[in-house]
Amino acid sequence: MTARPKAVLIYPPLTDPTSGYHSLSYIDSYARSRGYPAADMIDANIEAFHHSFSPAGAAWLEEALATPPAPDPLAHYDDVTWQMEALRTAEPDPAGVREAVAVLQDPERFYQYDHYARAVEQVIGWMNCLSGTGFPGQFTNGFQLRMPPAVALGSVAALRDEAVLERLARPFQPYVEDVLIPQLVAGDYDIVGLNITYQAQLPFALWLGRLIRRALPGVFLVAGGTEASDVWKYLRDKTQMFALFDSFDAVVVGEGETAWVEILESVRAGTVPSSHPNIRLHPRFRAMNLLPVRYEPIRGLPTPDFSRLPWDKYLSPERFVYYSPTRGCYWNRCTFCDYGLNTDGPTSPWRQDTVESIITDVTELSKFAKFVYFSVDVLAPATILRFAERVLETGIDVRWGAEIRLEKYWSDERCEILRRAGCVAVSVGFESGNQRILDLIDKGTRPDQVRQTITSMTKADIGVQMMGFTGFPTETAAEGRESIDFLLDNRDLWTFGGLGQFMLTSGAIVAREPDRFGVTNIRPLPGSDIQRVLLYDEPISEGARAEMSVAAARGFEVPHARPWLSSVDTPHSFFYHDRFGVRVRDALDRDLTARDDDQDRSFVLNGAFVDRPDEAVVDRLNTTYQIMYGTPIPADRLLFRRPDGQITPLPRSYLPILHLFRQPTTLRAAHARLWMLDAAAAGKVWQTLISRRLVRRLPEFPDRPVPDETPS
Amino acid sequence: MTSTTTKAPLRKIAVRKAGTVRLTSAAAALYSDGCLPPIPWPF
Numbered sequence: 001m002t003a004r005p006k007a008v009l010i011y012p013p014l015t016d017p018t019s020g021y022h023s024l025s026y027i028d029s030y031a032r033s034r035g036y037p038a039a040d041m042i043d044a045n046i047e048a049f050h051h052s053f054s055p056a057g058a059a060w061l062e063e064a065l066a067t068p069p070a071p072d073p074l075a076h077y078d079d080v081t082w083q084m085e086a087l088r089t090a091e092p093d094p095a096g097v098r099e100a101v102a103v104l105q106d107p108e109r110f111y112q113y114d115h116y117a118r119a120v121e122q123v124i125g126w127m128n129c130l131s132g133t134g135f136p137g138q139f140t141n142g143f144q145l146r147m148p149p150a151v152a153l154g155s156v157a158a159l160r161d162e163a164v165l166e167r168l169a170r171p172f173q174p175y176v177e178d179v180l181i182p183q184l185v186a187g188d189y190d191i192v193g194l195n196i197t198y199q200a201q202l203p204f205a206l207w208l209g210r211l212i213r214r215a216l217p218g219v220f221l222v223a224g225g226t227e228a229s230d231v232w233k234y235l236r237d238k239t240q241m242f243a244l245f246d247s248f249d250a251v252v253v254g255e256g257e258t259a260w261v262e263i264l265e266s267v268r269a270g271t272v273p274s275s276h277p278n279i280r281l282h283p284r285f286r287a288m289n290l291l292p293v294r295y296e297p298i299r300g301l302p303t304p305d306f307s308r309l310p311w312d313k314y315l316s317p318e319r320f321v322y323y324s325p326t327r328g329c330y331w332n333r334c335t336f337c338d339y340g341l342n343t344d345g346p347t348s349p350w351r352q353d354t355v356e357s358i359i360t361d362v363t364e365l366s367k368f369a370k371f372v373y374f375s376v377d378v379l380a381p382a383t384i385l386r387f388a389e390r391v392l393e394t395g396i397d398v399r400w401g402a403e404i405r406l407e408k409y410w411s412d413e414r415c416e417i418l419r420r421a422g423c424v425a426v427s428v429g430f431e432s433g434n435q436r437i438l439d440l441i442d443k444g445t446r447p448d449q450v451r452q453t454i455t456s457m458t459k460a461d462i463g464v465q466m467m468g469f470t471g472f473p474t475e476t477a478a479e480g481r482e483s484i485d486f487l488l489d490n491r492d493l494w495t496f497g498g499l500g501q502f503m504l505t506s507g508a509i510v511a512r513e514p515d516r517f518g519v520t521n522i523r524p525l526p527g528s529d530i531q532r533v534l535l536y537d538e539p540i541s542e543g544a545r546a547e548m549s550v551a552a553a554r555g556f557e558v559p560h561a562r563p564w565l566s567s568v569d570t571p572h573s574f575f576y577h578d579r580f581g582v583r584v585r586d587a588l589d590r591d592l593t594a595r596d597d598d599q600d601r602s603f604v605l606n607g608a609f610v611d612r613p614d615e616a617v618v619d620r621l622n623t624t625y626q627i628m629y630g631t632p633i634p635a636d637r638l639l640f641r642r643p644d645g646q647i648t649p650l651p652r653s654y655l656p657i658l659h660l661f662r663q664p665t666t667l668r669a670a671h672a673r674l675w676m677l678d679a680a681a682a683g684k685v686w687q688t689l690i691s692r693r694l695v696r697r698l699p700e701f702p703d704r705p706v707p708d709e710t711p712s
Numbered sequence: 713m714t715s716t717t718t719k720a721p722l723r724k725i726a727v728r729k730a731g732t733v734r735l736t737s738a739a740a741a742l743y744s745d746g747c748l749p750p751i752p753w754p755f
């Protein structure tokens with residue numbers, strides 16, 4: 001007999017395909033420790049991706065792309081946008097994406113950047129094709145979602161519009177209709193739980209909710225996660241919550257362990273889970289709850305069990321699990337911060353588990369996965385140090401990373417202990433290189449001391465991934481430049497990262513005490529019901545904004561802006577740090593450089609020339625190009641498209657050069673044909689082609705026929 | 713060469729002179745190989 005209640009927990013798209021998220025393992029492991037049966041777990045994000053290049057998925061895609069797109073339900077995208085989409089999209093290549101997956105899962109080829117970069121390009125190229133069945137441009141850089149403006153703004157009307165949801169989710173329709181829904185029906189479940197961690201998952205989750213409700217009318221359907229909580233936090237009119245989540249019975253706001261158990265218990269008992277403060281029930285239960293959320297005492301949580309995730313499907317050569325033994329932030333003072341499951345402070349209240357139970361958990365987890373990422377707001381310095389010492393004492397073999405604050409505490413000796421205990425890289429918010437801004441932020445740090453800390457980390461061979469931002473209220477252009485300079489002047493002391501731009505959110509201290517920051521006229525973005533970001537007036541930072549955004553974008557653009565599939569400091573970044581240490585960028589550069597031993601190696605064209613589009617399309621492309629580079633795309637340039645859809649405008653003189661690489665050709669042979677170039681000029685050309693991956697090295701790649709991407 | 717060490721000073725120039733107009737010439741210097749930077753998508 002089936003143990004009841006029977007539950008299934010689902011991660012909807014669109015999120016990181018390189019590892020499984022952990023929140024559902026947390027609530028499931030907790031429920032099991034309280035005697036409930038284990039839930040089934042489906043990572044619909046990774047399953048839908050794999051299904052898309054199965055024979056059935058690929059056949060569907062080909063047909064979908066051959067049919068002219070149905071009218072845009074939002075009437076937002078014009079023909080020019082569709083032409084741009086066509087420009088970046090090549091023919092779907094299911095064999096190519098399968099090969100890419102094999103490379104990303106291969107513990108050898110993964111670490112050869114040539115192979116890695118090609119695999120990433122192929123995955124992105126494939127996602128571009130899928131994108132063409134939804135809204136134009138909706139998948140960017142692979143697994144990032146560019147939502148239509150009304151959806152991004154959080155318009156309840158747009159998010160309730162079935163035609164909009166369906167269109168956005170169309171790339172995953174075959175998987176959901178042919179696999180997921182039948183699987184759920186066959187599963188005979190009492191409860192379906194959806195995780196919504198990121199905003200990019202919300203529209204897919206709402207759409208799935210509707211399909212699940214239709215297929216399983218009697219099931220108890222519940223959502224939870226940081227994005228579900230953000231919707232509640234930022235929704236101007238809370239009564240709209242279930243206008244949005246109308247197919248759901250409940251949404252868990254805040255942490256979920258005990259709330260999930262209450263749901264399991266009441267479904268088992270046939271009652272309504274109405275007493276837990278974190279459970280928001282659909283109004284039809286007539287149990288409106290506006291109680292403040294409850295935070296879990298995290299001591300005593302069981303070790304999360306990750307064995308129910310589909311590990312053979314993630315696009316990684318190693319297992320990488322997320323582990324959260326602290327919640328909230330011990331500092332909890334930064335005036336811009338409005339983080340995660342917080343309510344009345346920058347983050348949720350600070351809690352941490354004991355070092356001994358962290359050691360017990362990590363001992364367990366290290367048997368399952370080589371990498372454990374401390375998925376937390378922050379780790380406290382003394383706790384990490386003690387943890388590291390205990391790892392050394394107990395001899396646990398594990399690689400790990402975490403987000404930390406840049407405290408003075410981190411001396412050379414202490415960093416050395418972290419590294420010996422398996423710490424590979426840390427992520428840090430340095431925020432700004434200017435003392436006045438750091439003080440306004442209440443960061444509690446000084447640039448010279450930050451430099452000292454990252455020097456100690458780097459000396460110990462721990463990669464530092466830096467995050468900061470410009471545009472804090474009252475920041476002048478000169479102050480903003482100090483942040484850029486800080487990063488560039490200390491380029492050897494951090495590996496990856498960059499600068500974002502300040503955005504005001506309603507839970508930040510800046511929004512609560514605007515006078516202190518010269519901020520006036522705080523208002524929502526027009527058309528937004530979920531008011532995540534606020535507009536405001538503050539003339540000084542506003543005056544510097546245009547310059548800052550261009551400067552930051554330009555300064556950090558080449559050549560490592562987006563080296564990984566997904567964002568900075570996700571699993572791939574850690575794998576590379578582990579393999580190559582703080583010299584990790586050299587490992588990338590090695591393959592992005594024309595080397596001496598390349599002379600007799602074959603290269604082949606990595607992409608194809610595409611016809612110059614209509615002037616209306618060029619005009620549109622020029623809008624961003626002009627802002628970024630101060631010049632329009634010259635009229636005489638040829639456009640070359642890489643497999644990932646990246647388009648580079650090339651001088652005509654590149655046409656005969658690139659033509660040489662239609663067939664595999666060594667640099668020596670190519671140079672013999674380009675006799676008019678002297679060695680130095682040829683070297684420069686090779687460098688351009690290789691560093692921008694307009695050609696790629698061949699012999700190391702598995703034997704596949706070279707596609708005939710002959711330029712016309 | 714695209715080694716980090718030689719790229720860094722170039723980038724520093726690009727950013728140091730950050731006024732939008734001066735940036736243009738710095739950007740041009742960065743792309744003196746005659747090949748322009750890839751097109752950012754304005755979707």
Ligand code: B12
Pocket residue numbers: 015016021022023024026027193194195196197198199200222223224225226227230252254255256257259260322324328338339340341374375376377427566567568569570
């Ligand atoms: C660590 C962290 C990261 C790490 C690791 C993330 C990961 N594991 O994938 C890194 C650095 C890689 C990262 C990256 C990003 N992050 Co992040 N991250 C966090 C952080 C600090 C902690 C998340 C965590 O591990 N919590 C612990 C787990 C156990 O808790 P949980 O996921 O909330 O789950 C609990 C409840 O939500 C609930 N629950 C969850 N699901 C369900 C389902 C059901 C049915 C029920 C009943 C309950 C329930 O129960 C769980 C147990 O209590 C949060 C902030 C925060 N404190 O929440 C931001 C946060 C999740 N990140 C955020 C963002 C924006 C990003 C990035 C997009 C940033 C960027 N622009 O690049 C990237 C995306 C990376 C990607 N995956 O593609 C936002 C998401 C906001 C949003 N609404 O979209 C958050 C909330 C921060 C913020 N701004 O407030 N992040």
Ligand code: SF4
Pocket residue numbers: 329330331332333334337338339346347377378405429
């Ligand atoms: S920005 Fe970081 S250090 Fe500051 S309060 Fe938020 S989580 Fe804590």
